[in-house]
Amino acid sequence: MRYQEIADDLRRRLESGEFATGSGTSESHAVRLLPSEAELCAAYDASRITVRRALDVLRDDGLIASRRGVGWYVLADPLQQTLGRLGTIEAQLSEAGIASTRKVLDFGFVAAPVRVRRILGTQRVLEVRRLTLADGKPFARVTVWCSEHLGRHLSLDDVEQSTFYELLDVELGSATQTIAAAGASRADAELLELSPGSPVLSCERVTADGHGRPVLLSEHVFPAQRTQFVVELARADRSMAPSGLRLVE
Numbered sequence: 001m002r003y004q005e006i007a008d009d010l011r012r013r014l015e016s017g018e019f020a021t022g023s024g025t026s027e028s029h030a031v032r033l034l035p036s037e038a039e040l041c042a043a044y045d046a047s048r049i050t051v052r053r054a055l056d057v058l059r060d061d062g063l064i065a066s067r068r069g070v071g072w073y074v075l076a077d078p079l080q081q082t083l084g085r086l087g088t089i090e091a092q093l094s095e096a097g098i099a100s101t102r103k104v105l106d107f108g109f110v111a112a113p114v115r116v117r118r119i120l121g122t123q124r125v126l127e128v129r130r131l132t133l134a135d136g137k138p139f140a141r142v143t144v145w146c147s148e149h150l151g152r153h154l155s156l157d158d159v160e161q162s163t164f165y166e167l168l169d170v171e172l173g174s175a176t177q178t179i180a181a182a183g184a185s186r187a188d189a190e191l192l193e194l195s196p197g198s199p200v201l202s203c204e205r206v207t208a209d210g211h212g213r214p215v216l217l218s219e220h221v222f223p224a225q226r227t228q229f230v231v232e233l234a235r236a237d238r239s240m241a242p243s244g245l246r247l248v249e
Contacts, residue, residue: 006044006054010034014063014074032074034064062225067193075225088163089132089140089220100139103131105191107156109148116145119206119217126151128159131191138192139226144218164216171210178204179229188221199224 013019019032035043040051055072058064066072093100106129116125125145132140150168158167165172183197192200200221207216 002046003050003053004057006040006046006051007057009044010054010058011061011063014058019074033070034072034074036071065193065225088165089142090163093134093139098134099136101133101136102160103133104156104160105129105131107159109151112145116217119214120145120147121214122147122149124148126154128164130159134226139222141188141191141221142218144216146216150215164218165207168215170215172215173208173210173212175205175207181224182221184221184223192221192223194223201227201229203229 019034034040034055037048037051037055040046040055041048044051046054055064055066059066063075064072065075090100090102106127108127109124110127112120112123112125117123125147127143127145129141129143131138132142144164146164146168150170153169154167180202182200182202184192184194184200186196188194188200189196189198194200201224203220203222205216205218205220206214207218209215
């Protein structure tokens with residue numbers, strides 16, 4: 001197939017480090033741009049439909065992406081996050097030498113959604129929705145809930161500058177994280193600069209206090225091609241299967 005030949009050649013060129021670096025939508029973030037579709041059509045003597053199909057193959061493989069006003073660009077290597085300890089996205093990005101910023105999208109006290117009410121055991125909660133950027137690019141949509149009682153002293157400025165772990169006047173204990181694959185909703189796709197239905201990783205974290213009572217619930221949605229979760233096992237088990245798997249109907 002002609003489109004597959006073009007995709008294979010472009011993959012080889014990507015792996016060799018070809019293609020120039022240009023400016024993306026953020027001045028702080030440089031991206032490696034592919035030639036325009038018109039230039040690729042001329043270079044490969046192929047139709048726009050054939051070239052677009054080849055580019056779609058590389059996008060499905062998580063190698064490239066497109067953005068309006070920028071064009072096709074090379075995706076960076078996935079960012080790794082460890083699940084071995086309790087920490088924040090910002091702290092893990094900082095340790096990897098990546099600049100992170102947060103943009104608060106919504107802040108308010110609301111009636112607790114059904115699942116939040118069941119986990120936190122409260123009728124009203126502080127709900128904060130924000131976007132985390134990594135080197136200027138959307139990296140995660142984060143929504144955090146805590147009880148109205150624990151969050152009543154917090155302001156928008158507080159959550160823009162600090163994490164809930166630093167702000168809550170309560171001793172924090174353990175946390176449980178549940179990670180699942182999903183398709184990006186239309187709202188998340190717009191925030192994360194994806195196509196609706198694109199693969200994402202959804203991480204739900206329930207944080208308890210020192211007595212084991214849940215006090216924080218958070219949901220983190222990451223573009224699947226931009227992040228990896230790494231678990232360090234204390235010892236090798238007899239089974240080669242990943243630990244902590246649960247069948248979801």
